[in-house]
Amino acid sequence: MSSDLRDLYQEVILDHGKRPRNFRRLDQPSCSVDGYNPLCGDHFMLDLQLDGGRIADIAFEGAGCAISTASASLMTEAIKGRTVEEARQLFKKFHRLILCEAAPEDGPPLGKLEVFSGVHEYPTRVKCATLAWHTLCAALDGQHGTVSTE
Numbered sequence: 001m002s003s004d005l006r007d008l009y010q011e012v013i014l015d016h017g018k019r020p021r022n023f024r025r026l027d028q029p030s031c032s033v034d035g036y037n038p039l040c041g042d043h044f045m046l047d048l049q050l051d052g053g054r055i056a057d058i059a060f061e062g063a064g065c066a067i068s069t070a071s072a073s074l075m076t077e078a079i080k081g082r083t084v085e086e087a088r089q090l091f092k093k094f095h096r097l098i099l100c101e102a103a104p105e106d107g108p109p110l111g112k113l114e115v116f117s118g119v120h121e122y123p124t125r126v127k128c129a130t131l132a133w134h135t136l137c138a139a140l141d142g143q144h145g146t147v148s149t150e
């Protein structure tokens with residue numbers, strides 16, 4: 001990766017870490033799940049508003065490190081308005097990106113989520129980067145309460 005690209009990615013992560021988007025609670029969410037990463041202390045409440053098979057609205061609140069906050073923020077931007085199936089496909093792609101594996105061709109493009117492509121170089125940060133996504137999957141699977149990365 002070029003250093004210019006690395007700087008750009010760093011900038012996006014810092015921006016979303018400082019000023020997270022969709023950082024609020026929903027009034028009447030279809031489902032809410034808490035995500036917790038005890039290794040770092042990241043803790044988020046994720047609210048989803050489902051409309052048929054579509055994620056009509058999504059928001060999160062809580063506290064975490066810059067990586068986990070930016071990841072949750074960028075995730076909400078990436079999946080708002082998408083179908084549940086598309087959200088699952090995106091998670092699969094995102095997870096491959098984080099683990100530095102080849103991404104499947106199908107499904108929506110990663111777009112801004114590519115900024116996390118360098119995270120595999122920092123193994124302790126992988127759980128920070130994937131916490132919001134694991135929480136999302138738990139919510140889509142109908143789980144309640146708290147999910148933990150451990």
Ligand code: ZN
Nearest residue numbers: 040065068128
């Ligand atoms: Zn963290």
